[in-house]
Amino acid sequence: MKKRGIGLGCSWYGTGYGNGFPDVSSAFVEIHDDGSATVLTGAVDVGQGSNSIFAQIVAEELGLEAQDICVYSGDTDATPDSGTTAATRQTYNTGNAVLKAVRQAKSSLLVYAAREFSCPTSEGIELKEGYIGVKGDPSRRVPLADLVFQARLRGERFISAESSTARSTPVDPETGQGAPYWPYSFGCQSAEVEVDTETGVVQVLKVVAVHDVGKALNPTQVEGQIAGGVTQGIGYALLEELELNEGKIKNPAFSSYLIPTALDVPNIEAFFVEDAESTGPFGAKGLGEPAMLPTVAAIINAIDDAVGVRITSIPATPEKILKALAEKNGEVKKH
Amino acid sequence: MIEIKLVVNEKPYNLNVEPSERLIDALRNRLGLLGTKEGCGEGECGACTIIMDGKTVNSCLVLAAQANGSVLTTIEGVGNRRSPHPVQKAFVEVGAVQCGFCTPGMVLSAKNLLDKNSHPSESEIGVAMSGNLCRCTGYDKILRAVKIAAEEGKQ
Numbered sequence: 001m002k003k004r005g006i007g008l009g010c011s012w013y014g015t016g017y018g019n020g021f022p023d024v025s026s027a028f029v030e031i032h033d034d035g036s037a038t039v040l041t042g043a044v045d046v047g048q049g050s051n052s053i054f055a056q057i058v059a060e061e062l063g064l065e066a067q068d069i070c071v072y073s074g075d076t077d078a079t080p081d082s083g084t085t086a087a088t089r090q091t092y093n094t095g096n097a098v099l100k101a102v103r104q105a106k107s108s109l110l111v112y113a114a115r116e117f118s119c120p121t122s123e124g125i126e127l128k129e130g131y132i133g134v135k136g137d138p139s140r141r142v143p144l145a146d147l148v149f150q151a152r153l154r155g156e157r158f159i160s161a162e163s164s165t166a167r168s169t170p171v172d173p174e175t176g177q178g179a180p181y182w183p184y185s186f187g188c189q190s191a192e193v194e195v196d197t198e199t200g201v202v203q204v205l206k207v208v209a210v211h212d213v214g215k216a217l218n219p220t221q222v223e224g225q226i227a228g229g230v231t232q233g234i235g236y237a238l239l240e241e242l243e244l245n246e247g248k249i250k251n252p253a254f255s256s257y258l259i260p261t262a263l264d265v266p267n268i269e270a271f272f273v274e275d276a277e278s279t280g281p282f283g284a285k286g287l288g289e290p291a292m293l294p295t296v297a298a299i300i301n302a303i304d305d306a307v308g309v310r311i312t313s314i315p316a317t318p319e320k321i322l323k324a325l326a327e328k329n330g331e332v333k334k335h
Numbered sequence: 336m337i338e339i340k341l342v343v344n345e346k347p348y349n350l351n352v353e354p355s356e357r358l359i360d361a362l363r364n365r366l367g368l369l370g371t372k373e374g375c376g377e378g379e380c381g382a383c384t385i386i387m388d389g390k391t392v393n394s395c396l397v398l399a400a401q402a403n404g405s406v407l408t409t410i411e412g413v414g415n416r417r418s419p420h421p422v423q424k425a426f427v428e429v430g431a432v433q434c435g436f437c438t439p440g441m442v443l444s445a446k447n448l449l450d451k452n453s454h455p456s457e458s459e460i461g462v463a464m465s466g467n468l469c470r471c472t473g474y475d476k477i478l479r480a481v482k483i484a485a486e487e488g489k490q
Contacts, residue, residue, distance in 0.1 A: 047434025
């Protein structure tokens with residue numbers, strides 16, 4: 001018989017290295033005389049999209065388009081260290097370093113521009129749509145490229161180097177007290193499953209995932225990260241079993257260590273909550289790992305809801321589910 | 336060495352290959368077609384998918400000599416930056432690429448499906464794409480992109 005159930009899972013997750021470990025990201029920025037800008041960081045984009053995020057951050061600050069920004073990343077010969085692409089930290093940590101760097105380069109540009117426009121303070125200068133000029137007076141603005149080109153002829157360059165260090169203190173080993181992480185990322189997911197009581201096979205029918213991302217700098221990437229996380233979570237909950245024998249992996253192949261395929265993924269509905277993180281770049285924080293965390297709990301709870309068995313070790317394979325069902329039915333018979 | 340004749344992306348080639356040489360190595364090393372990726376090397380992940388005589392194959396499991404007389408399509412033969420294939424256009428539109436390693440194989444599986452069946456159902460799309468593993472995207476946007484490409488083909 002096929003039985004359906006619904007389960008809920010919630011998560012909170014401290015992003016960054018944590019526990020007082022120095023979590024430092026760095027970035028170099030240069031604003032060029034063709035109206036473009038370059039950002040160099042050691043952050044490696046493994047497909048999660050950090051390079052796009054950094055281009056967007058620089059573009060936003062300079063009033064340019066993301067395609068005007070050239071991002072060099074992960075080249076140890078040329079880029080400053082920005083730590084690993086791990087711990088859900090690149091958008092927040094390296095994003096902060098990039099934001100600090102572009103603001104520093106921008107501040108010297110604004111000072112130069114204030115002189116050029118005879119503006120008493122650089123506060124009166126704005127960068128918008130590829131132009132730089134006096135706030136509120138569209139007649140007094142020039143293309144950014146022209147101003148930077150002119151500055152260059154006078155020996156002025158707009159280059160910066162900045163680092164950002166995340167807040168973290170070690171936990172007291174005696175009391176367990178401390179503030180190991182900042183910020184925290186929150187998520188909640190609900191899963192609907194169908195359990196086949198004859199075979200023990202669980203099919204995930206639908207997952208609704210809601211995550212607090214602070215600010216979605218790139219909503220398409222947020223959706224992609226959530227769908228990717230949910231799918232890894234499905235594998236974690238139902239399929240992926242690392243078998244060890246005296247420290248050696250017994251199933252180091254996709255034929256024996258199963259990860260989800262296109263046929264295992266349900267309808268995934270991704271939503272995000274934007275509760276701005278005051279210490280993050282434009283309010284953003286990380287989403288990488290948190291996206292897969294609630295999935296496991298939601299699926300295990302949904303199995304319980306469907307057939308009334310509590311699976312306490314993952315993955316919830318058909319064998320475990322059939323065993324749990326048999327034990328449950330046996331108990332019922334005894335009474 | 337074995338002499339083989341084959342057509343790759345509409346160009347004819349004569350190659351001398353080792354008897355044990357895999358098709359993926361001939362494509363990558365002899366023809367320089369580096370768009371075909373090797374993932375697991377044992378026919379499970381689908382990263383090395385190409386189209387051979389109208390069928391998708393894992394090019395890591397085909398010997399180059401077996402491809403003698405065949406017509407092959409690799410990712411290099413499917414659209415380009417200026418005129419992308421509808422599948423490629425849809426992948427870009429919906430953001431179906433994350434790390435990109437599975438993408439060439441995904442695009443070829445999708446193209447071959449649509450070449451054969453211009454009106455695939457959702458489950459037909461799922462089956463056609465199920466031989467290609469992806470660890471980043473959760474397939475969500477990939478499946479959506481194939482659907483969009485199929486709908487565009489209908490118009």
